[in-house]
Amino acid sequence: MDFETLIPITLFICIAYAIKAVVDARTRAKLIASNGSEELIRSLVQAEALQRRHASLRWGILLLAVALGFALIEAFGWHEVTPGVIAVLLAVTGVGNLLAYAASRKLG
Structure with missing residues (x-):
C-alpha cells in the first residue's frame, strides 16, 4: 500500500470534518444566543437526532x-x-x- 498518498487524503478528510464540526457548533451557539424560541430549538435537536x-x-x-x-x-x-x-x-x-x-x- 502506498502510504505517501494515503496520509494527505486522511489529513484532508480530518480537516474537512473539523471545519464542519466547528461550523455546526457555531451555528447552534448563535441560534441559542439569539433567543430563538424553545420550540424551534427543540425541533432542531430532534431533527438532528x-x-x-x-x-x-x-x-x-x-x-x-x-x-x-x-x-x-x-x-x-x-x-x-x-x-x-x-x-x-x-x-x-x-x-x-x-x-x-x-x-x-x-x-x-
Whole structure:
C-alpha cells in the first residue's frame, strides 16, 4: 500500500470534518444566543437526532451489503479485479442504498 498518498487524503478528510464540526457548533451557539424560541430549538435537536439515527442505519445496511458482495466474490472464487467483480460490488452498494432508503422511509 502506498502510504505517501494515503496520509494527505486522511489529513484532508480530518480537516474537512473539523471545519464542519466547528461550523455546526457555531451555528447552534448563535441560534441559542439569539433567543430563538424553545420550540424551534427543540425541533432542531430532534431533527438532528433523527438524522443521526438514520445515518447509522444507512451505514449499517450499506456495510452489510458490501460485506455480502465480498462474500459473493469469495464464494465464486474470483481472485482478480475484473469488471464483473466491480459490477458485483457496485450492485450490492446500490441495493444497500435502496434498502436503507426503504428502511428510513418506513421508520420516518
